[in-house]
Amino acid sequence: MESEDSAGRKKAVVVVLSVAVVAAIAVGAFVVISHGKATQAAASPPAAVRTVAIEKTDLTDTQSFSGTLGFGTPQTLKGAGEGVVTKLPKTGDIAQRGESLYSVNGKEVPVFFGDTPLFRKLDNPDLQGTDVAMVADNLAALGYKSGTRAKDPEKAKFTAAVSDALKRWQKKAGLDDTGTLDVGQVVVLPGAVRVNAVSVLLGDSVAAPLMTVTPTDKVVTVPVDATEVGSIKTGAAVTIVRPDNKEIPAKVTAISTTVNGAKDPTGGLGTQGPPKVDILVTPDDEQAVADLDSASVQVQVTTQTHPGVLAVPVGALVALREGGYAVQLPGGQLKAVQTGMFSRELVEITGDGLAAGMQVVTTS
Numbered sequence: 134m135e136s137e138d139s140a141g142r143k144k145a146v147v148v149v150l151s152v153a154v155v156a157a158i159a160v161g162a163f164v165v166i167s168h169g170k171a172t173q174a175a176a177s178p179p180a181a182v183r184t185v186a187i188e189k190t191d192l193t194d195t196q197s198f199s200g201t202l203g204f205g206t207p208q209t210l211k212g213a214g215e216g217v218v219t220k221l222p223k224t225g226d227i228a229q230r231g232e233s234l235y236s237v238n239g240k241e242v243p244v245f246f247g248d249t250p251l252f253r254k255l256d257n258p259d260l261q262g263t264d265v266a267m268v269a270d271n272l273a274a275l276g277y278k279s280g281t282r283a284k285d286p287e288k289a290k291f292t293a294a295v296s297d298a299l300k301r302w303q304k305k306a307g308l309d310d311t312g313t314l315d316v317g318q319v320v321v322l323p324g325a326v327r328v329n330a331v332s333v334l335l336g337d338s339v340a341a342p343l344m345t346v347t348p349t350d351k352v353v354t355v356p357v358d359a360t361e362v363g364s365i366k367t368g369a370a371v372t373i374v375r376p377d378n379k380e381i382p383a384k385v386t387a388i389s390t391t392v393n394g395a396k397d398p399t400g401g402l403g404t405q406g407p408p409k410v411d412i413l414v415t416p417d418d419e420q421a422v423a424d425l426d427s428a429s430v431q432v433q434v435t436t437q438t439h440p441g442v443l444a445v446p447v448g449a450l451v452a453l454r455e456g457g458y459a460v461q462l463p464g465g466q467l468k469a470v471q472t473g474m475f476s477r478e479l480v481e482i483t484g485d486g487l488a489a490g491m492q493v494v495t496t497s
Contacts (some may be wrong), residue, residue: 134238136212147311148276151331152469154377155306158229162224163333170345174392175330177306180458180492182463183494183496184463184492184493184494184495185445185446185449185458185481185493185495186489186490186491186492186493187443187444187445187487187488187489187490187491187492187493188279188443188444188445188489189331189347189441189444189489190439190441190442190444190479191326191439191441191442192274192438192439192442192444192474192476192479192481193435193437193438193439193476194383194435194436194437194438194474194476195432195433195435195436195477196361196433196434196436197355197374197431197432197434197474198236198355198431198432198434199355199356199430199431199432200353200354200355200356200373200427200429200432201333201349201354201427201429201430201432202352202353202422202427202428202429203347203351203352203353203354203427204327204347204348204349204350204351205347205348205352205354205413205428206331206347206354206411207329207330207346207347208345208346209332209340209342209344209345210322210326210342210344210345211319211340211342211343211394211457212235212237212320212338212339212340212341212342212343213230213250213251213316213317213320213332213338213339213340214237214315214316214317214318214340215338215340216237216238216317216334216336216337216338216339217234217237217238217335217336217338217339218235218236218237218334218335218336218337218338218339218343219236219239219335220233220235220236220241221238221331221333221335221343221344222234222235222328222331223233223328223331223346223446224328224329224330224331225327225328226245226327226328227325227326227327227328228247228320228325228326228327228328228346229244229277229323229325230244230246230271230274230325230420230462231243231244231245231271231302231306232244233414234320235320235343235411237317237339240308240309240318241306241307241308242317242319242443243306243319243320243322244319244320244322245268245271245319245320245321245322246271246274246321246322246323246324247267247268247271247321247322247323248263248267248288248323249263249264249266249321249494250264250321251268251315251317251321252264252312253316253320254314254315254316255268255291255299255312255313255314255315256290256291256313256314258290258291258292258293259291259292260290260291261287261288261289261291262286262287263286263287263289263380263476264288265289265290265291265295266282266286266287266289267285267286267293267321268291268295268299268314269282269289269298270282271299271422272295272299272302273298275302277301277302278298278491279295279297279298279299279305279485280292280294280295282295283440284419286311289348290361296312297312297314299312299314300312301395303401304429307411308493317339324439326346326347326348326349327346327347327348327349328344328345328346329344329345329346329347330344330345331343331344332344332345335399338452350415351415351416351419351422351425352413352414352415353373353383353413353414353415353416353430353432354411354412354413355411355412355413355414355432356393356410356411357409357410357411357412357437358408358409358410359392359407359408359409359410360446362410362457363407363435364434364436364437365385365388365412365436366385367385367386367387367388368384368385368386369384369385369432369434369435370382370383370476371383371385371414371432371433371435372433373414373416373422373429373430373431373432373437374430374431374432374433375422375425375430376425376428376429376430376446376463379421380416380433381416381418381421382416382417382418383414383415383417383432384414384415384417385412385413385414385415385434386413386414387410387412388410388411388413389411389412389413390460391410391411391457392409392410393408393409393410393411394407394409398490402470405493414432421435437474438482439473442473442474442481442483443481443482443483443487443488443489444479444480444481445460445475445479445480445482445495446478446480446495446497447475447478447479447480447494447497448495448496448497449461449493449494449495449496449497450470450472450480451467453469456469457469458471458472458486460482460489461493461494462492462493462494463493463494467483468470468485468486468487469482469485470482470484471484472484473484478497
């Protein structure tokens, strides 16, 4: 029979060996690359490991920017001519071609579209220029054609035919059908706009800032660091993330050419933070944001793409003691890799002997 001391020593040896085995299993995957070669520690990797196939895919680098959903930057609309304002629109009203926007001295002031404001009275056939072209184009768009005008807007003439078309439109619109048009009798806008806010009261002079207007479509205004805006292109597909985390396809529709410096909150002359450039993003389907008049949103922008690269989950990378990374095969062998783009849970890898479909060990 064994003595109690001898039995105790054997029991202690068994315990020590058991602990050593557990420790070996725990560090079995720990490896180093020495002198350019991958070597494995003495212990074998765990019998049960999770593997994943190396895949060939397109990786994209996506950045997220904070933006504001609304109707864009308001622009001031000034009145012209003489008289007092006798009727005003409401916030949210849409100014359309041929429709009245406000009234002066009890007379409606309709909207024309164009780039040239009415800067003189059109009342004789000797007049020609871009303002005449603007009036003729609007009359034609409203269904009152006046013949073929000169292709060059500068040479468009206020002919008897234009005057007659103007008179017919004025009569139909309930205006004084004089066949002439004076400054302030129409308001010229670049297109349909939405009334953002009214700046005057009834009875105020019309020759003043009357209101602010915005585009009619909702857009997201995104301030981007001036150093980063070069990676964003007009027409690029992006994603708007609503406050409820719903993702909406969208496109970059405009990039401002004005650089805005962040204001110093202390009131000083300096700036806080880098200068910004505004980009405008428009939803592909405006109905997707129809329930939001204004909101803070996120805009995800793809800044670069690496097509057809080999990639694995980030959890498949093994950090090496001497620096760099490797991937581990199910049998325990290591293959050194160079990492490229990280895209969410995936990372691009390159290296000798790697191929799509190859199984590697991963923790995720």
